[in-house]
Amino acid sequence: MKFRILRNKKKSIVIGINKKEYELQANWLYEHSKDKLIRDAYTNQLLIEAAEIPKNLKINQAILNKNCLQICFSNKTTHKYAISYLYNQINGQKNVTEKFLWDNKNSIIPKYDFLKINDKVLYKIMSAVEKYGFCLVKNIPNKRNGLNELMKLIGPVKKTNWGGIADVTSIKKAYDLTMTTRGLENHTDNPYRFPTQGYIFLHCIENAEKGGSNTIADGFKIAEILKKRYRNHYNTLTTFNTFFKYKDDKAHLEYSCKLIELDDNKKIQQIRYNNRTEVIPYASPLEISRYVEARSKFWELIKNPLNNIKIKQKSGDMLILDNYRVLHGRSEYTEINNRRYFRQGYMDRDIFLSKLKTIN
Ligand SMILES: [Fe+2]
DSSP: OOEEEEEEOSSEEEEEETTEEEEEEHHHHHHTOOOTTTBOTTTOOBSSOGGGSOTTOOEEEEEEETTEEEEEETTSOEEEEEHHHHHHHHHOOOOSSOOOOOOTTTOOOOEEEGGGOSHHHHHHHHHHHHHHSEEEEEOOOOSTTTTHHHHHHHOOOBOBTTBSSEEESOOTTOSSGGGSSSOEEEEOSOTTSSSOOSEEEEEEEEOOSEEOOEEEEEHHHHHHHHHHHOHHHHHHHTTOOEEEEEEOSSOEEEEEEOSEEEOTTSOEEEEOOOGGGBOOOOOOHHHHHHHHHHHHHHHHHHHOGGGEEEEOOOTTOEEEEETTTEEEEEOOEEOSSOOOEEEEEEEOHHHHHHHHHHHO
């Protein structure tokens, strides 16, 4: 890495890293100091109140010493900065795993065997979920809380008003259509929650003989198709706030949000689609017309077999799904003795991503 000090403008300095120029403001530098009076050596947390650093702070002198930048500030303190540290701060954290967008033609099903689990295999499983949005893990212990054998290696299960790890089977007084033999259209789970569950762990203890396959679709890929071919619809779905609601005797959950959520850099961050719980909010006829048209096109792409793959889970199979990216559905099933029995657990996004970073 070639590093140079180009100019000292007192309130900032201009540096060159390789062939690019960057301007570093005096307060920014001061706040990033690793001086033992400023940051705790072990936690790296600030010991001073950043908001009280003098606003008129100036850089009296900047010296380059091997891989270290030394700054003397106008408050008569001197601080040292590793060049590699400054470079990482300027360029931001790189994504842990590149995403591979897929459809029916180029998809693969990443498969791993729980019997071979160790840190390396766990890292591969979690990286596959980040890359493809899903992963299939075989040979999960075929018992009621078998899925926890893998989940506990990653982090705590997210609890909701339904509890932690829950049954997915057909029951008489179903509180949700998931708990029936009905087919389920592609959807993401629980957009009426904030934050929405980051990941779904779906363990098959026993599947139905007829039907009961899972369909999954890559929401990021579908959103990219929409952006490319139907830009107006894409603009509508990334700006119109719709509304999702779930209500029973003990819970009343609701959230206002977009079907395609972008981050500050206009990058797709999250997909939501859940026909069963959407309650379209009041808006002008023009806005509603635009929204329903855009949503129809989005749905057309979501259900298109070209964008879907089918997986029929066998006993011991667990699907891990990125609920911010992959839509999932289920075909209708028929059975005689209510045999189909799945267990499902959720995990928060920060827990999963934190484990992925620490295990790497
Ligand atoms: Fe679901």
